[in-house]
Amino acid sequence: MMHxxxxxxxRPVRVPVYLDYQATTPTDxxxxxxxxxxxxxxxxxxxxEHRYGWEAEASVNVARREVAxxxxxxxxxxxxxxxxxxxxxxxxxxxxxxxxxxxxxxxTVVTEHKCVLESCRRMQEDGFEITCLxxxxxxxxxxxxxxxxxxxxxxxxxxxxxxxxxGVIQPLAEIGAICRERGxxxxxxxxxxxxxxxxxxxxxNIDLMSISGHKLxxxxxxxxxxxxxxxxxxxxxxxxxxxxxxxxxxxxxxxLCIGLGAACRIAGxxxxxxxxxxxxxxxxxxxxxxxxxxxxxxxxxxxxxxPGNMNLTFRGVDGNRLMAELRELAISSGSACASATDEPxxxxxxxxxxxxxxxxxxxxxxxxxxxQGEVDFAADxxxxxxxxxxxxxx
Amino acid sequence: xxxxHIYLDYNATAQPRPEAVEAMAEVxxxxxxxxxxxxxxxxxxAALSQARDRVAAFAAVxxxxxxxxxxxxxxxxxxxxGAPQTRLIISAIEHDSVREPARxxxxxxxxxxxxxxxxxxxxxxxxxxxxxxxxxxxxxxxxxxxxGVIQPIAEVARLVHDxxxxxxxxxxxxxxxxxxxxxxxxxxxxxxxAHKFGGPPGVGALIVRCxxxxxxxxxxxxxxxxxxxxxxxxxPGIAGFGVAAELAARELRQASRxxxxxxxxxxxxxxxxxxxxxxxxxxxxxxxxxxxxxxxxPAETQVMAFDLAGFAVSAGSACSSGKVRRxxxxxxxxxxxxxxxxxxRVSLGWKTEADDIAAFLEEWTRQYGRAQGTASERGAA
Numbered sequence: 001m002m003h004x005x006x007x008x009x010x011r012p013v014r015v016p017v018y019l020d021y022q023a024t025t026p027t028d029x030x031x032x033x034x035x036x037x038x039x040x041x042x043x044x045x046x047x048x049e050h051r052y053g054w055e056a057e058a059s060v061n062v063a064r065r066e067v068a069x070x071x072x073x074x075x076x077x078x079x080x081x082x083x084x085x086x087x088x089x090x091x092x093x094x095x096x097x098x099x100x101x102x103x104x105x106x107x108t109v110v111t112e113h114k115c116v117l118e119s120c121r122r123m124q125e126d127g128f129e130i131t132c133l134x135x136x137x138x139x140x141x142x143x144x145x146x147x148x149x150x151x152x153x154x155x156x157x158x159x160x161x162x163x164x165x166x167g168v169i170q171p172l173a174e175i176g177a178i179c180r181e182r183g184x185x186x187x188x189x190x191x192x193x194x195x196x197x198x199x200x201x202x203x204x205n206i207d208l209m210s211i212s213g214h215k216l217x218x219x220x221x222x223x224x225x226x227x228x229x230x231x232x233x234x235x236x237x238x239x240x241x242x243x244x245x246x247x248x249x250x251x252x253x254x255x256l257c258i259g260l261g262a263a264c265r266i267a268g269x270x271x272x273x274x275x276x277x278x279x280x281x282x283x284x285x286x287x288x289x290x291x292x293x294x295x296x297x298x299x300x301x302x303x304x305x306x307p308g309n310m311n312l313t314f315r316g317v318d319g320n321r322l323m324a325e326l327r328e329l330a331i332s333s334g335s336a337c338a339s340a341t342d343e344p345x346x347x348x349x350x351x352x353x354x355x356x357x358x359x360x361x362x363x364x365x366x367x368x369x370x371x372q373g374e375v376d377f378a379a380d381x382x383x384x385x386x387x388x389x390x391x392x393x394x
Numbered sequence: 395x396x397x398x399h400i401y402l403d404y405n406a407t408a409q410p411r412p413e414a415v416e417a418m419a420e421v422x423x424x425x426x427x428x429x430x431x432x433x434x435x436x437x438x439x440a441a442l443s444q445a446r447d448r449v450a451a452f453a454a455v456x457x458x459x460x461x462x463x464x465x466x467x468x469x470x471x472x473x474x475x476g477a478p479q480t481r482l483i484i485s486a487i488e489h490d491s492v493r494e495p496a497r498x499x500x501x502x503x504x505x506x507x508x509x510x511x512x513x514x515x516x517x518x519x520x521x522x523x524x525x526x527x528x529x530x531x532x533x534x535x536x537x538x539x540x541x542g543v544i545q546p547i548a549e550v551a552r553l554v555h556d557x558x559x560x561x562x563x564x565x566x567x568x569x570x571x572x573x574x575x576x577x578x579x580x581x582x583x584x585x586x587x588a589h590k591f592g593g594p595p596g597v598g599a600l601i602v603r604c605x606x607x608x609x610x611x612x613x614x615x616x617x618x619x620x621x622x623x624x625x626x627x628x629x630p631g632i633a634g635f636g637v638a639a640e641l642a643a644r645e646l647r648q649a650s651r652x653x654x655x656x657x658x659x660x661x662x663x664x665x666x667x668x669x670x671x672x673x674x675x676x677x678x679x680x681x682x683x684x685x686x687x688x689x690x691x692p693a694e695t696q697v698m699a700f701d702l703a704g705f706a707v708s709a710g711s712a713c714s715s716g717k718v719r720r721x722x723x724x725x726x727x728x729x730x731x732x733x734x735x736x737x738x739r740v741s742l743g744w745k746t747e748a749d750d751i752a753a754f755l756e757e758w759t760r761q762y763g764r765a766q767g768t769a770s771e772r773g774a775a
Contacts, residue, residue: 016433018425023435024626026425035422039415039594045407049697050706052401082464082596085615085625115615115624122614214626219422221464221596221628237612239498240467240491249491250467251407251589253596256631323431330432 016330017374021367022164022192022309023332027259028217028368034262035219038255046252047243056254063261070264071190071209072200073226079244080257083223084191084212085115086237090225090248091187091208092119094234095156096128103155107131107184109141109170111347112160116189120158128155135350138301139168147178156185161193161209165347165363166300167309169197176205185232191215191223195267196274196306207232211264213256217368218263222256274368275307281366281375282307288379293386299351299361308366311348316391319359325385329378332363356392398704400750404590404743405539405567405683406708411592411638411744418594418634428627429618438629445636452639453565453586453601454575461600461622462632466566466587467491469600471612472623473562473583475499478608479531483522483559485514485545486726492533492564493722506534511677512543512727514550523557530559536568536577536584540723540739541674542683544572551580566590566598570642571649571680578603588631592744593638597631645744652742653681655751659740660684662755667762671733673724687729687737688758691765696738703757708739 018026038059044052046060061075068075081087096106108120110132120130131149133141141159150157157179159170172188179186187208190199194209195216201209209226213219227234227247240249267274290296295315314322323333333345344358353361366375401409426438443457450457463469474482474495482496482503496503504522507515514534523530532554537544547563554561563581565574570591578584583602589595600622602609615624663670663686671687688696693709700707724734740754 018434020427020430020432020434023430024425024427027422029423032419032422036415036419039410039418040412043407043409044706045403045595048403048406048706048708049694050403050701050708051399052403052706053406082468082613082628083625086464086613088615089613089624113615114617115613118614118624212626214427219628219630220626221631238468238471239494240470240489242490242494249471249494250465251587251595253465253589253594253631255594256596256628327432330430330434332430332432 013371013374013377015328017328017378018330019364019366019370019374019378020330020332021365021370022215022363023365024214024220025217025367026369027214027219028263028266030266031218031259031262035255035259038258042254044254046254047241060252060254060257063257066261066265067211067224070195070199070268071226072202077227077229079225079227079247080252080260081223081225081248082221084189084210084215087210087223087225088113088115088189089119090234090237091210092116092156092158093123093237094247095185095187095208095232096123096126097235098233099155100126103153105129105131105151105154106156106158107133107146107149107154108158109133109135109160110350111135111139111163111165112158113164113189113191116158116160137352138304139163139166139299139347139351140301140304141170143171143174143178146175150178150182150184154182154184156187158187158189160189161199162190162196162306162309163300163347164192165345166311166351167192167306168300169193169304169306172199172204172206180205192306192309195264195271196308198271201226201228213260213263216263216267219256219259222253222260224260270368277368278308278366281370281372282310284372285364285375285379286310289382292383295391296386299348299353310364310366311361312364313353313357313361314386315357315360317360317386317389318392321389322360322362325389326362326381328381329364331365333361398753399706400704400753401706402740402742402746402750402754403706403708405739405741407589407595408570408592408743409745410589410594410634411641413641414593414634414638417637418630421630421633426629428629429616441629441633442627445632448636449586449599449639452569452574452643453578453584455578455601455603459601459603461602461619462627463598463600463623464596464628465598466564466585468612469585469598470564471495472600473585474531474533475612476610477531477560477562479560480528481526481530482533483519483530484533485535487512487538487723488533488535489539489564489566492535496533508726510728512538512541512674512723513677514545516546516549516553519550520553523553523559530554530557531562532559533562533564535564535566537565537571537680538674538723539567540721541685541727542567542679543674544568544678544680547577548580567680570646571682573646588635588638591638591642594631594634597628597635599635649681652746655746655748656681656684656742659751659755660686663758666759670762671729671737673727673729673737682742684740685724685737686740687733688762688765689733689736690769691736691761693736693738696736696761699761700738700757705754705757709737
């Protein structure tokens with residue numbers, strides 16, 4: 001491996017180094033370029049009956065196809081939303097409201113994003129029963145436990161594709177096959193997965209999928225929900241003019257739709273290159289840090305993971321001290337949503353980590369724009385700051 | 395191809411302000427999630443807070459009253475579906491994004507009539523309020539999107555509050571056209587949309603003056619916006635919203651330029667076509683909107699013909715376009731199907747010039763002449 005210590009002289013990198021690609025990604029300059037004309041010259045309302053409107057509508061539909069192509073879906077099954085949080089809300093609440101009285105049970109996983117768990121909790125108030133599957137020490141669900149959890153009254157299984165805190169990939173195709181066989185709907189929160197790993201709604205038997213713009217180098221404020229409309233009924237969460245087949249009302253934000261489309265197209269084209277870039281950088285970082293920092297552990301399955309998401313525990317290092325020592329790295333101690341509060345990560349807790357180890361953990365996220373110089377700087381910083389640090393006994 | 399492109403559909407979406415686009419482009423070029431605690435996150439949080447202050451100043455409310463949303467449709471849904479009140483009263487001219495959630499709320503909804511000029515009937519409102527002792531959520535828009543008629547929000551609020559009710563005011567078409575202060579000082583809640591006054595699409599706000607904690611969120615999850623609206627904030631959009639709000643507030647004083655153009659247009663049309671109808675002309679209106687019925691000519695035909703000639707106007711609101719549907723606003727004002735079906739909306743904005751209006755008038759008169767010709771041929775046959 002070519003990571004000799006004498007080469008680890010800090011290169012000219014911009015500090016703090018941005019390593020928080022799971023919180024949000026920079027918008028790809030090509031995406032920004034695609035969006036800008038729709039703010040300035042081509043500003044029409046896509047619902048207007050004149051050329052400004054038709055032009056906007058045609059462009060939105062190109063974007064819709066670009067989103068659909070990324071996940072092997074027909075374009076008419078893509079609903080634009082304001083982001084993955086809304087998509088997850090619409091998928092879970094919308095489905096539950098539509099089938100209330102017919103089915104009454106939802107299966108999800110303890111490591112899901114907060115907005116999935118919150119939406120399920122909300123449906124509990126409407127009489128739905130929720131089964132929250134646990135995960136093993138690697139963060140993966142047990143397919144036998146899933147099979148056992150599905151009952152005749154089960155409506156939905158909601159399992160995220162790539163976990164936002166630890167990057168593990170759940171076995172989507174196997175889950176989809178089980179759901180199809182048992183006649184329940186399968187929703188996956190693919191906010192961290194779309195554009196990063198191959199997804200195919202047909203091969204994986206996915207009925208609903210949530211996508212976020214700003215997690216795949218697109219803009220904030222836009223997302224999509226794939227809905228297998230031939231099979232799935234939904235009630236809208238946001239009602240009004242009847243846009244998006246009545247599933248999501250509100251003037252379409254044309255520039256944002258264009259941005260999401262461009263981001264999906266680029267991600268589809270760049271997926272292999274992005275993945276090998278990230279694998280190489282992640283291996284380089286982990287080889288160095290796991291070897292040189294005592295008691296450093298990678299959380300989550302070692303192989304079945306998205307390489308750009310590395311959650312590490314530095315056992316015995318106090319959490320506040322850890323963040324202070326690594327302040328030259330823009331990283332996160334959990335999900336961005338939870339970092340304003342100081343709650344210990346429920347995802348790491350589900351893997352079996354104790355509170356102290358959870359507080360000694362950080363998420364380091366790499367992305368398309370991350371350079372080898374930045375990764376070396378990060379590895380060097382981690383090794384330098386943490387190798388000799390005073391540790392509490394664990 | 396038409397030789398000109400004249401945009402007169404600002405109530406559907408306004409041409410974005412270059413300054414707002416610039417602010418957005420700047421934020422788009424930088425990464426950062428306002429919920430993250432590192433430097434990029436803090437910078438994003440600071441931009442978010444600056445934009446919130448700007449929108450708050452524009453709406454004359456404290457910053458904490460602002461909840462950013464994906465647009466006014468979401469804000470209207472939040473206001474209605476999140477309300478603790480057990481009954482609803484809405485005016486007959488509300489936007490679909492108010493009518494639909496009201497219908498779906500599974501609560502009893504009373505609809506309050508408007509006068510022939512499109513102003514809410516205050517006596518009818520009082521009757522509706524008195525129908526039950528249960529406090530009501532009352533939805534009355536500040537300015538109608540199709541006619542531009544301004545509703546008497548202060549009087550409405552007095553009645554609503556006398557009856558222990560809560561007033562929600564869709565202020566989307568008021569923003570940038572009239573001062574928001576008298577609206578937000580009287581209504582308990584209001585909604586705004588950035589793209590209607592020169593900001594970007596995809597962002598809006600719900601204003602809640604006194605949050606007593608009894609409201610329920612619509613989209614739940616990450617706890618953003620103090621738990622009222624989950625989801626990573628659309629930071630570039632919000633930054634653009636802030637800049638557009640600041641510009642709009644500054645330029646309210648210049649609104650007289652637009653009124654003069656609009657009034658001159660209406661005057662000339664009525665002069666040329668004494669049988670033309672301008673809906674709500676006798677009521678207080680915002681200065682940019684004109685709802686004009688050209689007798690005998692279906693609105694869809696007019697919109698197509700105007701488009702071919704290079705003018706963007708609309709038949710009713712953009713939201714219901716695509717489906718040819720009679721305007722519920724004009725029928726609430728008592729217009730028959732024929733007149734309502736012949737009405738187009740012309741809406742001016744910050745980039746509209748006198749030449750644009752002169753050209754539009756010329757085209758309108760030409761179409762009117764054609765309609766007259768067809769009518770007399772038909773009469774002769």
